[in-house]
Amino acid sequence: MTDPVTWAPRRGAASAVLLTRLAAEHGMPAARCLAGTGLTRADLADPEAEISAGQELALIANLVGALGHVPGLGLRAGARYHPTTFGLLGLAAISSPTLGTAVDTGMRYFDLTYAFSPWTAERTTGALRSVIDDRAIRASYGEEVARFLAERDLAAVATFVRDLAGPEVRLDDVRFRHARPSYAALYETVLGVRPSFGRTVTCGTISALTLSATLPQADPTTAELSRRHCERQLRARRSAHPGGVLAARVRADLRRRLEAGAGIAGQAETAARLGLSERSLRRRLRSENVAYSELLAEATSAAARAMLATGRTVESVAAALGYSGTSSFTYAFKRWTGTTPGAYSRAAASVSITAAPTPPATAAASVSASVSASVSARATASGRARR
Missing domain, CATH: 3.90.1520 (H-NOX domain)
Known part of the structure; x- marks a missing residue:
């Protein structure tokens, strides 16, 4: 079929x-x-x-x-x-x-x-x-x-x-x-x-x-x-973006849920929304060489960065994404990006101040991209210094 x-x-x-x-x-x-x-x-x-x-x-x-x-x-x-x-x-x-x-x-x-x-x-x-x-x-x-x-x-x-x-x-x-x-x-x-x-x-x-x-x-x-x-x-x-048809459906579903403020979705819940059993979802994603946890981290990381770029507090972003506290959110965010959400927010604020006026609808994405580039550059420079 x-x-x-x-x-x-x-x-x-x-x-x-x-x-x-x-x-x-x-x-x-x-x-x-x-x-x-x-x-x-x-x-x-x-x-x-x-x-x-x-x-x-x-x-x-x-x-x-x-x-x-x-x-x-x-x-x-x-x-x-x-x-x-x-x-x-x-x-x-x-x-x-x-x-x-x-x-x-x-x-x-x-x-x-x-x-x-x-x-x-x-x-x-x-x-x-x-x-x-x-x-x-x-x-x-x-x-x-x-x-x-x-x-x-x-x-x-x-x-x-x-x-x-x-x-x-x-x-x-x-x-x-x-x-x-x-x-x-x-x-x-x-x-x-x-x-x-x-x-x-x-x-x-x-x-x-x-x-x-x-x-x-x-x-x-x-x-x-x-x-x-x-x-x-x-x-x-x-090769750059693992997965296939089902992975794309999961990505879209997770993104819509996070944008609607519904928080992180478990694998069973996502499977039900897609009309699959949890076991079928796991098996089919495995056949596409990607795990549900990878897709969830990808979607959650993007949502977190976008919210922090708008000036929201670390506490409010953690709550919006369904984390029980800021410590668990901070740990996850640092694993995704290599920096803490607080540092990311401060970098976002500095980018917003120095950047030219941006239409509200695109400001968050624009700032997020700039901050990500800045964080990446700093990480690279730090690595070189250690070498």
């Missing part, structure tokens, strides 16, 4: 940049987009930056919450996802010999895309149908976010296909789970085909004849080199 959530632990920031620009065009400032994501505008300005899937989902939830009244917001977003948006994966697709090969490459390196739900490829007589399973997104983020992502992802596919094979090439059939909206005409404009609504699944179909179309920029050397780079990029991300 296909897991209803699938995303790599990390992804490029290009999609977040694109969505932030879309929001700005509709009068939504970047600070509001990034609120609660842990991201800053500096993060998005770095072309090599990687962010978590949870951070991009938080950004999307902000976007939909503020601009949900804009007709076809997801369609408008998806129309901006050109092959270049996907970096090396886009280059691998552009240089493929046929559209079908490009599609196969995209499915092979699916973790380098910006999707959040699994796509199941179903090959039928004369066609390829890709079905999106967005059950987990609907359950965790609601129907509005799920509809935005369905619109975005299928509009991105339609845009990708046209960019690769020519403006006259299009999907043969598109279906959506959600009901027909008042702006249904916009779907045909963006997708190039009139979709149907209220179906049992969300999916897109493309004929075998269309898939056989040769691509104008095909180059076997470039295609092979790009695929090798994609393999290396995947390996690097997975």
Whole structure:
């Protein structure tokens, strides 16, 4: 059975940049987009930056919450996802010999895309149908976010296909789970085909004849080199951030709980929220080479640093995270960061005083990043001195 959530632990920031620009065009400032994501505008300005899937989902939830009244917001977003948006994966697709090969490459390196739900490829007589399973997104983020992502992802596919094979090439059939909206005409404009609504699944179909179309920029050397780079990029991300599908779900669940002020979650409680037994959760995380305790420490450390960066006392942060006292929290914080929470708070205060004015929504993340860099530099200098 296909897991209803699938995303790599990390992804490029290009999609977040694109969505932030879309929001700005509709009068939504970047600070509001990034609120609660842990991201800053500096993060998005770095072309090599990687962010978590949870951070991009938080950004999307902000976007939909503020601009949900804009007709076809997801369609408008998806129309901006050109092959270049996907970096090396886009280059691998552009240089493929046929559209079908490009599609196969995209499915092979699916973790380098910006999707959040699994796509199941179903090959039928004369066609390829890709079905999106967005059950987990609907359950965790609601129907509005799920509809935005369905619109975005299928509009991105339609845009990708046209960019690769020519403006006259299009999907043969598109279906959506959600009901027909008042702006249904916009779907045909963006997708190039009139979709149907209220179906049992969300999916897109493309004929075998269309898939056989040769691509104008095909180059076997470039295609092979790009695929090798994609393999290396995947390996690097997975080794730097252990875990897979389930680990990403646990990370997102822990982050949401801590941001809501609900404190640290035990393994049994998290397993129940994810619809698993504690034993299954432990076993499946082990198969992804990560332990629940590692994910919990990662999420708690990030939440603690963010709260301390806003000026909260060590006592209040310890209580918010569910620690019985400051001593146990201090011990854990020093194990995570190499410094005490008090020292971290003082460093955060000095950074806040000397830094240029920062929008409130991004201040905590910006200060946290600066303090972490400062603490790291001091630790390195101290180590050198001892040597």
